[in-house]
Amino acid sequence: MKITGDQMLVKKINKSIVLDTIRRHAPLSRARVSEVTGLNKATVSNLVADLINDELLQEIGPGESSGGRKPLMLLFRGTSGYAVGLELSVTHLKGVLTDLEGHIITEYAVKLEHHDVSSVFEQLKLAAEHLIHAAPPSPHGVIGIGIGVPGMVDEEGTVLFAPNLGWEKVPLRAMLDEAFELPVTIDNEANAGAHGELNFGAGIGVRHLIYISAGIGIGSGIMVDGELYKGAWGYAGETGHMSIEAEGRPCSCGNRGCWELYASEKAYEHPDHQLLLPAHTTRELIDYAEQGHEDVLKLYQEIGRKLGVGITNIVNSFNPERIIIGGPLSEARPWIETALKQVVEERTLPYHRRSLQIEWAALGSRSTRVGAAYSAISQFLGKIRVSV
Numbered sequence: 001m002k003i004t005g006d007q008m009l010v011k012k013i014n015k016s017i018v019l020d021t022i023r024r025h026a027p028l029s030r031a032r033v034s035e036v037t038g039l040n041k042a043t044v045s046n047l048v049a050d051l052i053n054d055e056l057l058q059e060i061g062p063g064e065s066s067g068g069r070k071p072l073m074l075l076f077r078g079t080s081g082y083a084v085g086l087e088l089s090v091t092h093l094k095g096v097l098t099d100l101e102g103h104i105i106t107e108y109a110v111k112l113e114h115h116d117v118s119s120v121f122e123q124l125k126l127a128a129e130h131l132i133h134a135a136p137p138s139p140h141g142v143i144g145i146g147i148g149v150p151g152m153v154d155e156e157g158t159v160l161f162a163p164n165l166g167w168e169k170v171p172l173r174a175m176l177d178e179a180f181e182l183p184v185t186i187d188n189e190a191n192a193g194a195h196g197e198l199n200f201g202a203g204i205g206v207r208h209l210i211y212i213s214a215g216i217g218i219g220s221g222i223m224v225d226g227e228l229y230k231g232a233w234g235y236a237g238e239t240g241h242m243s244i245e246a247e248g249r250p251c252s253c254g255n256r257g258c259w260e261l262y263a264s265e266k267a268y269e270h271p272d273h274q275l276l277l278p279a280h281t282t283r284e285l286i287d288y289a290e291q292g293h294e295d296v297l298k299l300y301q302e303i304g305r306k307l308g309v310g311i312t313n314i315v316n317s318f319n320p321e322r323i324i325i326g327g328p329l330s331e332a333r334p335w336i337e338t339a340l341k342q343v344v345e346e347r348t349l350p351y352h353r354r355s356l357q358i359e360w361a362a363l364g365s366r367s368t369r370v371g372a373a374y375s376a377i378s379q380f381l382g383k384i385r386v387s388v
Contacts, residue, residue: 196374
């Protein structure tokens with residue numbers, strides 16, 4: 001099939017390729033960029049000149065010579081702009097301001113007392129305004145806002161279903177577009193977390209990974225060959241609502257025996273645990289686990305086993321290179337990890353397990369916030385995919 005495109009489109013694609021190459025592998029010379037991308041030297045030189053004029057690249061002086069004149073080396077200017085990344089959960093709204101390389105400049109957090117759309121929307125506006133005002137002076141200023149939400153989101157930025165918030169068909173991006181004169185991107189919080197870890201965390205260089213966000217619920221961001229897999233209609237990754245107990249407890253989604261009822265912070269709410277636990281938040285329970293509280297240790301071992309069961313199903317289904325576990329519950333890693341890995345070792349198919357790595361989010365509980373900021377950054381930098 002013959003594909004054609006106008007000259008401006010070709011230039012835009014090539015410019016995106018050059019910028020992304022330098023961003024990921026800097027410092028590089030123009031000649032090296034030409035070698036890596038396959039673009040001819042004249043094209044690279046012209047595109048680099050444009051990017052320097054755009055204040056997205058800078059020359060930092062000569063590098064090592066390979067026999068001739070020393071080449072001028074190029075760096076990506078990560079502080080030429082900033083992005084806001086917000087994470088909406090059942091209990092809190094948290095945010096970060098990052099530069100264009102994902103470095104956190106400042107943070108924001110507020111407890112959510114109400115989940116109705118109007119109350120949460122007002123908190124989102126306040127959070128974004130606070131972080132925007134905290135941005136240092138830069139050539140491009142704040143370039144966009146990214147938000148990760150605990151639910152299903154369509155391509156228009158509408159939250160179709162967020163059972164833990166009690167939301168259905170909330171046009172969140174359209175609402176925020178009216179409030180801010182900035183591009184807004186909205187995605188499922190686990191997808192955002194996967195982007196964060198793939199680009200700035202434990203998933204750098206990995207082509208097939210699954211990021212599991214474990215907090216008040218569970219979601220998964222599925223990366224296949226370096227690209228986010230969203231399924232036929234964009235809703236893939238709702239693994240928290242796969243059944244691991246056929247006749248288990250009813251879930252707010254309408255199903256029974258959902259994974260997140262047993263392997264997320266929702267396990268704290270089980271009547272058997274409520275009577276025995278000295279606290280009911282992860283932060284408080286970690287303090288008791290550090291003191292060796294027997295009931296807390298038993299609970300985290302059980303959560304570890306149940307996490308292992310769900311991860312086994314995911315590994316046997318997708319055969320990933322790497323599983324990355326993030327979200328608030330990842331802070332309980334010391335008391336969860338052994339039981340989790342034991343179950344995965346016992347239950348996954350041997351060929352899937354052979355080269356599998358199970359890791360914990362390098363960005364800790366901030367993966368979703370940083371990943372949401374990355375979505376805004378990616379849109380600004382013009383990362384383009386061309387498919388036939």
